[in-house]
Amino acid sequence: MTKNIKLRLFVDGPLGAGQTVLLTKEQAQRLFTVMRLAVGDFVALFNGTDGEWHAEVMEAGKRKGVLLCRDQSAPQLNPPDLWLLFAPIKKARTEFIVEKATEMGVARVFPVQTRYTNAERLKHDRLQAHMVAAAQQCGGTYVPPLEPAQKLAKLLDHWPGDRHLLFCDETKVGQPVTPLQNAPRGKWAIVIGPEGGFSPDETARLRAMPQATSISLGPRILRADTAAVAALTLWQHALGDWGS
Amino acid sequence: MTKNIKLRLFVDGPLGAGQTVLLTKEQAQRLFTVMRLAVGDFVALFNGTDGEWHAEVMEAGKRKGVLLCRDQSAPQLNPPDLWLLFAPIKKARTEFIVEKATEMGVARVFPVQTRYTNAERLKHDRLQAHMVAAAQQCGGTYVPPLEPAQKLAKLLDHWPGDRHLLFCDETKVGQPVTPLQNAPRGKWAIVIGPEGGFSPDETARLRAMPQATSISLGPRILRADTAAVAALTLWQHALGDWGS
Numbered sequence: 001m002t003k004n005i006k007l008r009l010f011v012d013g014p015l016g017a018g019q020t021v022l023l024t025k026e027q028a029q030r031l032f033t034v035m036r037l038a039v040g041d042f043v044a045l046f047n048g049t050d051g052e053w054h055a056e057v058m059e060a061g062k063r064k065g066v067l068l069c070r071d072q073s074a075p076q077l078n079p080p081d082l083w084l085l086f087a088p089i090k091k092a093r094t095e096f097i098v099e100k101a102t103e104m105g106v107a108r109v110f111p112v113q114t115r116y117t118n119a120e121r122l123k124h125d126r127l128q129a130h131m132v133a134a135a136q137q138c139g140g141t142y143v144p145p146l147e148p149a150q151k152l153a154k155l156l157d158h159w160p161g162d163r164h165l166l167f168c169d170e171t172k173v174g175q176p177v178t179p180l181q182n183a184p185r186g187k188w189a190i191v192i193g194p195e196g197g198f199s200p201d202e203t204a205r206l207r208a209m210p211q212a213t214s215i216s217l218g219p220r221i222l223r224a225d226t227a228a229v230a231a232l233t234l235w236q237h238a239l240g241d242w243g244s
Numbered sequence: 245m246t247k248n249i250k251l252r253l254f255v256d257g258p259l260g261a262g263q264t265v266l267l268t269k270e271q272a273q274r275l276f277t278v279m280r281l282a283v284g285d286f287v288a289l290f291n292g293t294d295g296e297w298h299a300e301v302m303e304a305g306k307r308k309g310v311l312l313c314r315d316q317s318a319p320q321l322n323p324p325d326l327w328l329l330f331a332p333i334k335k336a337r338t339e340f341i342v343e344k345a346t347e348m349g350v351a352r353v354f355p356v357q358t359r360y361t362n363a364e365r366l367k368h369d370r371l372q373a374h375m376v377a378a379a380q381q382c383g384g385t386y387v388p389p390l391e392p393a394q395k396l397a398k399l400l401d402h403w404p405g406d407r408h409l410l411f412c413d414e415t416k417v418g419q420p421v422t423p424l425q426n427a428p429r430g431k432w433a434i435v436i437g438p439e440g441g442f443s444p445d446e447t448a449r450l451r452a453m454p455q456a457t458s459i460s461l462g463p464r465i466l467r468a469d470t471a472a473v474a475a476l477t478l479w480q481h482a483l484g485d486w487g488s
Binding site for chain 1: 347
């Protein structure tokens with residue numbers, strides 16, 4: 001059966017053959033009022049754990065709707081066990097970073113306050129919704145949880161002994177980029193500093209951690225959002241699920 | 245002499261020891277009205293060819309200003325001979341792509357119209373100004389020229405025989421990312437498709453070009469702006485000036 005899929009939608013409940021899915025009020029408004037979908041139309045659903053399913057609209061109301069899962073259209077694709085720690089920056093660039101974390105394949109996202117972080121208040125729910133939208137758009141089946149903002153120093157106080165840290169060290173600008181091919185596999189986190197970099201004591205602390213590999217990102221200073229995508233690319237290519 | 249550098253500024257004329265620099269009306273307004281700089285203050289100047297120079301404000305008027313180059317603060321850093329071809333997308337993401345091309349180290353930027361390009365009119369001067377701002381902010385000394393928009397097909401008709409093409413092929417999603425370490429060095433271009441990808445005939449044509457290396461960018465579909473940064477990272481790390 002060839003189906004014309006009108007959109008991809010992240011939903012909260014379980015997905016499986018014959019499973020019915022109740023839409024929230026907001027989802028129903030989007031599908032039936034904004035997008036003008038009707039009974040018999042198909043959408044693609046994912047929930048972060050059960051892969052992607054093609055589902056048929058069975059009831060279409062102004063404030064409610066019922067879908068029926070027909071068949072699985074893609075298996076669940078989970079990211080590697082990689083965390084991203086970043087210092088929130090201006091709104092548009094923070095949105096960009098969490099969007100790119102979703103697209104590039106990160107398991108959990110940690111906004112961290114550093115010494116030089118401009119502590120604009122983080123709109124947690126809005127950012128998490130932005131990540132859901134990114135997954136809906138780019139065909140992903142996983143949405144990384146966005147952790148509450150916390151102090152970098154506190155997070156490092158309790159850092160898991162078995163989780164490696166890829167520390168993008170601005171003070172290494174101009175040094176060759178260390179190849180990661182021979183770095184250990186396993187659990188990792190990438191840590192990206194704020195505009196203005198880490199403070200000297202933060203840099204010293206990160207460098208001294210036994211779990212840390214510090215890395216240059218080339219001869220030019222990169223903005224935090226660029227550094228996030230570049231570091232994710234290097235890691236995914238060498239140690240993640242982009243390799244062979 | 246320790247100088248407190250108030251900002252970095254891209255200027256049009258030559259830079260060198262003892263060289264005076266006349267500001268444009270807009271630059272004078274920015275420095276003296278907006279930023280409130282005064283005679284005796286220092287700024288950093290670059291022009292894309294002569295490195296970065298510390299310059300002292302000698303005259304500060306509402307609509308004009310004179311600076312004097314004191315000493316060179318950084319050598320000129322030119323990017324490798326790498327072009328970026330991309331299909332313009334929505335305004336914010338197009339701005340993002342040209343900004344990232346500037347930060348990551350690209351020699352020339354080519355907006356190309358493809359079969360599926362949403363042909364929003366490109367604001368050429370505005371985008372070029374955005375690239376200047378990116379270089380000012382990230383400490384770069386080079387601003388890639390932004391070429392006028394043209395059709396991809398026409399550009400490929402006259403493609404230089406000695407310029408390799410890194411073709412980011414969306415249809416390869418899920419295949420392992422080919423390592424570029426053994427690819428030939430020399431002149432290259434990266435080509436990134438629009439949202440929706442290249443048309444089948446464009447894909448076939450790019451693949452068939454003897455200069456082309458087609459590459460997957462991992463198991464997830466990346467947006468065009470993400471793909472640009474990821475491809476630039478892989479290329480710079482393997483073949484460009486990020487390596488050893």
